Amino acid sequence: MTHIRKAIARTVVAGAVIGATALTGPLAGHAASDRPEATRAPGTILDVIPARTVDRMVAQAPLVDAANVIRTAVERTPARGYAGIGLVDDHVTLWWKGAPPADVTAAVTAARRTAPVQVAGATWSRADLRKAAARLTPVVEAGPAGAGRSVRLRTDGSGIEIAVDRTPGAALPKLPATGVRTSVVTRDRMVPRSRANDAAPFDGGAGIGFTTPGCTAGFGVRNADTNAGYVLTAEHCGAVGSPWHVGWNTSTGTGTLVGYAVDSNDDHDTMIISTSAPGDHIYVGGQHDEVRARVAGWTEVFPGQLLCQSGYTSAGELGGPVCNLRVEFHYDDIEDLVEATQLDGDEAARGGDSGGPVYAVNADGTVLAAGTTTRSAGPGFGFQDFATARDDYGNLVPATASASTCRVSFVVTNSWGTGYAASVTVYNDGPAVNGWSLGWTFPGGQVLQGHWNGVFQQTGPAVTVTNEGHNAAIPTGGAVNVGFTADGSPAVPAPFTLNGTTCN
Template sequence: MSPYRRWLAVAAATATATALSAVPAEAAPAPAPSVRGLSATQQMEQQRPLVAAASAVRWAVERGSYPGYAGITLNKADVTVYWKGALPASMRRVVDQASGQAPVKVQRAAYSMAELRQAAAKLSGQAVKLQPDGSGLIVSVPQAVRATAVPDVGVPVTVVAEAALEPVSRDDDWAPWKGGATIVNTDQGTACTSGFGVRNGSASYILTAAHCGQAGQRFTDGRGEFIGTIGPRHQDHDVELVPTSSVDGYIYVGTPTDSVAAPVEGWGWTFVGEYLCQSGVTSSRQLGRPVCNLKVLFYYADREDLVEAEQTEGQPAARPGDSGGPIYSIAASGKVVAKGTTTRTAGARIGFQDYGTAWRDFGGIVPATR
């Protein structure tokens, strides 16, 4: 049976369970932990109208020139758009139309995102994060540091002592290559996880984390079959492309040996408050499924420009070897939506690069779909 058919068979048999638990029915693991009694899939299902409304606003910001934009958050039953100054008439029309998907409210922000990013460039620390409501910045410092003086950068700065996010560097894939599989850097002797098969025109690539290898180094699968040589990369954003012969519109979502894969529908922007999942190889080996219930908390405002999320039950968000693996949500169709790739972790917290940043960095790459 093909991976897609196996995926559909399991999905049909467990319609109310999380899609992350999809493995052959005779060996299905326990469902992923729930949030407030909801499975991961149910949590995402509740958020779909909110994500659709937020995405309409986010695309308008991406395509236009809106210096007052400060951010977007998903709440329990509505979307909040934070804006400095008066909302332009063109954006008011976008907000009104998006409210047809889910309620969208606009709240005043003290600072725009552009102003906060300019201020963040003057700060240093483990990470510099944007307050989701545009009220200021957060500087992350080591837990051993009791107090840290920060320069006056013109916006409020909160210092938080916390563990630093550390890099987190399916055993036998084949062409066309999928996401969520073991990839081995034969020049370094290290292993990571493939993120998504992507395309730019007729060219095929594997998207993964830049810290998994340098330009010109070779990747194979877990059994030594050649995938490709590392090509375009963005060191600061921790994303890179591996040109390869062909890619497939699936990601692995089972154990490293059962070949269960989910089809990819496309990609989407990521929002504070959104629930996501990650399917790194090491986590799948330990859990028999991906890690779910990752709630997005912050966008970084430093050169790495990462996104931070937290596993809501306090479980490890990622493990060594998960680096580069797929971060995703589940669409109404049951297929997955590409949201990013794993970079760092610290306990229940995870830092990842959102797909939209990779889309910009590499000239409009799109996931291979099924």
């Protein structure tokens, strides 16, 4: 199958020169600690990931928030001159052909209160690239075995890439002229990647199978509309109707039943297993310890974003997760897959990791669901993003300690001796909102001094923010951002509420 993907130019990966624009700087640290599993003491995810790796991931939080605010505006009216959004070093870049319209410009202005944002010119829009790719794809698909296999759309709008396998003598057929710059790159073909004794509630990262572990549980999830519970994993692990177990005893032929697979999407390689007890944590240590991280919500993924994966087999070999996985591009075809690269050149995943959790790490040691593992080849990594799983199965959200239809990202963007500045980004998993009220309580006598993107009122420690005219609408899956300066010491307010609903 030929894949059309949204790609961004990259630096040298696995010895192949791919492009010239680095999304992020080189990362120090390793995919997992060098200490063997037997010597690792139980703790949190912050104990099993190198500190500098965590710091780099956490530093991206305001960039991801800003990118989501812009994405929400772009998706209200698709096409136009939009080419792509990516995290580039310490800022967000929006690539656009021509001048962005007023609504997108307003979103960029709002996002700049959270993180630096650059608007860069694109030679071609996403619509231009898709039109050209539609002409190229049938020709590439008809080529000889071992020749072209992927048609990638560059996120920066600079053209199209045709990916070919490292097969001696493989040659592309003659490509039609499209008026769009087209280049050829070489990359290994990725192959599918198919915790020992979990119990209800069933958490992500556990080894699951019909009998003995063959795949990995992704995340405990629930349908926000019906509250039905599931475990999310990979479709290629098994068929709909099959039973899934953990903790299988080969002597007695028994194990703990998680549930039965009730739905799957072959194109997207996702599957849900029905269970009355979806867990709100994922295993992040070795195969035989209890190091877990609490799931706080889910996140869209962007080129340049850094993630981790906690597959069952990798946990046994490394004693912890594989991190430094940098998102490179999204498929733009029937698979809708996301590809990433392990920046240290290490194995990104192993057989048995399939379906396992892919996630972002927060400063407090909680995680955000980003997707589930599908395939890998050396440092190359393919996963299905959580947003696509939501499209597959309705309003799917991670099981969290507090079931909610909203999530708030709170980031201190600056501080000084007597005060600080903060960004507050609200993510909506519920029905579309047109008009909102956000509330919180300061924990330590903080007093508002300045604010933006909302109408602020403070009574004692309680703060209420209502929308302005330009940001009243928050679609399902969308985000809106406000910010403020305050006297006092930085502290995370609690609880946050959106139109009376307590948010994660």
